[in-house]
Amino acid sequence: MKYPSNITKAQFEKIVPILEGARKKTKPRTLNLYEVFNELMYVVTTGYQWRALPKDYPKWRSVHTYFKIV
Numbered sequence: 532m533k534y535p536s537n538i539t540k541a542q543f544e545k546i547v548p549i550l551e552g553a554r555k556k557t558k559p560r561t562l563n564l565y566e567v568f569n570e571l572m573y574v575v576t577t578g579y580q581w582r583a584l585p586k587d588y589p590k591w592r593s594v595h596t597y598f599k600i601v
Contacts, residue, residue, distance in 0.1 A: 534585075536576040537569045562589050562597075570594045 543565050550564060570588040570596045573579065588594065 534569070536572040538572065540565060541566060546582055562593055567594050567597050571598055574598075 546568075547564070548567070565591055570584060570591075571594060573584065573588070574581065574594075581595050583592075584591045
């Protein structure tokens with residue numbers, strides 16, 4: 532789904548190295564990092580509560596974990 536807070540994939544490609552650099556090398560990623568980042572942007576720009584996020588994003592708990600790490 533397209534939200535005003537989403538960034539383009541071209542914009543995302545510029546910040547992927549920063550995000551990957553902050554990642555602890557553990558098990559393989561199970562979520563699409565682009566979707567996770569857009570959900571984080573949604574929270575930041577709208578001030579939404581984590582549990583009230585749209586259902587077309589990954590589960591809020593998973594994204595919140597990424598938020599705490601990065």
